[in-house]
Amino acid sequence: MMVRKRLVYRSRGRRIPTMPRVPNSARGKRSTRRNKDENDMCAFDLLATVAGNLLADQDNSSNVPNTNAAKAKKRKSFKEEHFDEILPLKDVAMEKDVGSGSVSAFPRQANNCLAENSSTRNEAESILESLTMKSDMLAKIPECGSHGIHHPGPSSSVEPEQVQKAEPKVIRRQADGHAVAYDIFDSVDVNGKPPALVSSDSSSCVPLSSHDKEHQTSSLYQGEVQYAADRDDDENSSGCTHPSTIENKGCKPQYLGNHRIRKLLASKVRKAARNKICGGIPSKKIYGGLSNKGSKLNLCGKKISTTRQKVQRTIFKKKKLAHHTTSFAKEMLTEASRTSFATGGQNKSCESENYHVKLRIKSFNIPELFIKVPENATIGSLKRTVMDVVNSIMEGGLRVGVLLQGKDIQDDNKTLRQAGICHDKKLNNIDFTLQCERERESPSGVIIPEQMDFLTADMVEPLARMKCEEPFPEADVGDDNQHSKAPYRSRSLSDLYSVQCPVEMASQDTSASSQAIIPVSPAPSDIGALAIVPLCKSKRSEIGQRRIRRPFTVGEVEALVGAVEQLGTGRWRAVKTLAFDNIEHRTYVDLKDKWKTLVHTASISPQQRRGQPVPQELLDRVLAAQAYWSQHLQDKPRGKARLLPEICFP
DNA sequence: GTTAGGG
DNA sequence: CCCTAAC
Numbered sequence: 001m002m003v004r005k006r007l008v009y010r011s012r013g014r015r016i017p018t019m020p021r022v023p024n025s026a027r028g029k030r031s032t033r034r035n036k037d038e039n040d041m042c043a044f045d046l047l048a049t050v051a052g053n054l055l056a057d058q059d060n061s062s063n064v065p066n067t068n069a070a071k072a073k074k075r076k077s078f079k080e081e082h083f084d085e086i087l088p089l090k091d092v093a094m095e096k097d098v099g100s101g102s103v104s105a106f107p108r109q110a111n112n113c114l115a116e117n118s119s120t121r122n123e124a125e126s127i128l129e130s131l132t133m134k135s136d137m138l139a140k141i142p143e144c145g146s147h148g149i150h151h152p153g154p155s156s157s158v159e160p161e162q163v164q165k166a167e168p169k170v171i172r173r174q175a176d177g178h179a180v181a182y183d184i185f186d187s188v189d190v191n192g193k194p195p196a197l198v199s200s201d202s203s204s205c206v207p208l209s210s211h212d213k214e215h216q217t218s219s220l221y222q223g224e225v226q227y228a229a230d231r232d233d234d235e236n237s238s239g240c241t242h243p244s245t246i247e248n249k250g251c252k253p254q255y256l257g258n259h260r261i262r263k264l265l266a267s268k269v270r271k272a273a274r275n276k277i278c279g280g281i282p283s284k285k286i287y288g289g290l291s292n293k294g295s296k297l298n299l300c301g302k303k304i305s306t307t308r309q310k311v312q313r314t315i316f317k318k319k320k321l322a323h324h325t326t327s328f329a330k331e332m333l334t335e336a337s338r339t340s341f342a343t344g345g346q347n348k349s350c351e352s353e354n355y356h357v358k359l360r361i362k363s364f365n366i367p368e369l370f371i372k373v374p375e376n377a378t379i380g381s382l383k384r385t386v387m388d389v390v391n392s393i394m395e396g397g398l399r400v401g402v403l404l405q406g407k408d409i410q411d412d413n414k415t416l417r418q419a420g421i422c423h424d425k426k427l428n429n430i431d432f433t434l435q436c437e438r439e440r441e442s443p444s445g446v447i448i449p450e451q452m453d454f455l456t457a458d459m460v461e462p463l464a465r466m467k468c469e470e471p472f473p474e475a476d477v478g479d480d481n482q483h484s485k486a487p488y489r490s491r492s493l494s495d496l497y498s499v500q501c502p503v504e505m506a507s508q509d510t511s512a513s514s515q516a517i518i519p520v521s522p523a524p525s526d527i528g529a530l531a532i533v534p535l536c537k538s539k540r541s542e543i544g545q546r547r548i549r550r551p552f553t554v555g556e557v558e559a560l561v562g563a564v565e566q567l568g569t570g571r572w573r574a575v576k577t578l579a580f581d582n583i584e585h586r587t588y589v590d591l592k593d594k595w596k597t598l599v600h601t602a603s604i605s606p607q608q609r610r611g612q613p614v615p616q617e618l619l620d621r622v623l624a625a626q627a628y629w630s631q632h633l634q635d636k637p638r639g640k641a642r643l644l645p646e647i648c649f650p
Numbered sequence: 651g652t653t654a655g656g657g
Numbered sequence: 658c659c660c661t662a663a664c
Contacts, residue, residue, distance in 0.1 A: 547658065573652060592653075593658070 561621050568629040598622045
């Protein structure tokens with residue numbers, strides 16, 4: 001029966017040359033999706049807000065990551081093996097001097113900062129004693145601690161800095177530097193081995209429950225969760241609030257149903273998430289529900305994750321430049337500390353005009369950045385590539401939104417008082433959101449004055465000051481942690497950012513990264529230029545994150561054609577094994593799909609073709625192979641005609 | 651888990 | 658690339 005079925009397909013296959021319909025429809029679909037993605041932007045703004053709120057709910061679910069043990073092991077061994085090779089690269093890359101600072105100088109800077117913090121601590125505390133960032137979760141990591149950035153404990157908070165006059169620049173720089181640079185280089189992995197591709201496995205944003213250190217480490221180690229907010233403050237803030245939480249390992253795989261069910265659920269969840277997000281439903285609820293609501297939803301998330309991993313097999317294996325979730329959410333908290341702004345009060349309606357406010361960044365994640373790094377790439381090219389990507393990310397700019405009791409206050413001209421925001425009463429209900437500037441009407445792409453005033457001083461600045469760097473994941477595990485001790489400052493990147501846009505943190509944020517550099521494994525005949533591949537263009541939350549689109553290179557096409565010539569169509573698993581075995585991000589389904597499109601491409605006129613041109617010679621082989629196997633398989637349903645192809649396709 | 655196909 | 662159906 002199975003054979004019969006296949007025969008039927010084969011017969012259809014014969015018409016392949018005339019199956020323009022498939023591609024066309026596909027195109028239409030793509031187009032549609034693109035639009036959809038644009039719409040998803042609406043979710044973008046919501047994420048930030050939501051994230052923070054979820055932290056509190058989500059933590060405790062730290063559980064055992066349900067990752068494939070073998071894979072984890074593999075990754076582990078790999079990292080350990082090449083740690084020494086990787087580390088240097090990181091340093092080199094970080095030394096790129098942009099602006100005044102060099103990353104390599106970070107250690108010293110960190111210490112200095114620490115000292116500064118100490119000296120100004122009292123003063124600062126009086127102003128923002130409770131200001132904290134989720135990102136300090138980084139500090140939780142042992143290595144961070146070694147740099148003196150470590151937070152005192154559960155209730156640790158970001159070192160208060162002078163907040164009075166925060167400057168956007170500083171903020172920017174520090175913020176991104178911290179976030180971006182770190183991320184980018186943190187996982188740079190360069191080894192002598194052929195660059196294998198690294199899948200972003202973006203879906204794997206995992207929240208960490210900071211409390212569970214082991215878990216955390218584990219996650220980091222696996223590279224699945226490189227960064228997560230940690231609940232430094234005991235206050236409950238915790239974990240990763242990012243929507244991606246759904247896929248988070250933190251959710252214990254309570255049970256493992258059959259994959260089919262998982263896929264189904266994953267699919268459903270994704271759809272639901274997308275729809276909801278697009279619909280503008282408060283992400284808070286959406287995510288909150290998913291993450292907290294109980295085991296049910298969590299399970300779903302878990303399933304997604306699992307499914308992803310299995311189906312895509314996208315676990316970065318060899319080169320991962322950086323993987324970071326991108327959510328940046330901050331929540332301003334309010335216990336307005338009673339420090340005055342010294343602006344000279346006027347009315348007293350709200351009775352607290354000049355107060356400094358305590359703000360807390362509950363979550364801070366960074367976007368994924370992947371880069372294709374051919375072995376023959378130079379450090380310079382690597383730098384340029386990273387720079388380009390970062391710049392491209394930044395170009396969107398960022399905008400801060402203010403929510404009062406969940407309601408977005410759009411009138412920028414209103415005074416806080418007019419908006420009903422009083423230090424005494426309403427501050428507790430204020431939230432900030434980070435929105436991608438592009439796609440939004442906000443003119444300058446710069447933060448709005450009022451907001452800036454508020455944020456700058458109290459919230460952003462501290463953030464900018466964060467010195468803690470995430471340690472090399474491997475470090476935690478490795479015996480020799482010496483290397484891991486080195487912090488990776490990202491001053492250079494931050495500087496870049498600052499140039500691009502004033503308050504960029506957001507760009508990397510929730511927008512889920514507009515782009516990413518993706519390391520692509522060296523396809524059989526890959527041409528080795530650095531290539532940047534957009535990552536999750538949609539900026540949608542990572543919930544239903546679609547895999548990044550990675551166009552086949554000519555080399556890959558060639559390998560595919562060669563494999564199909566030998567194995568025939570219909571044996572995609574074998575094709576995968578034969579020609580793409582070491583390329584994690586190309587699944588046999590991908591190969592099958594690619595073949596489908598190749599056949600179509602070959603059957604249309606060159607003028608109608610799009611994308612990177614495929615040599616006519618290859619297309620000819622595609623048609624020949626397709627025709628051959630279509631016929632051949634009909635005659636001999638399965639197997640047995642292995643050598644024929646060679647005859648036909650030398 | 652694979653394969654074929656439609657979207 | 659995603660999602661499903663069918664095996």
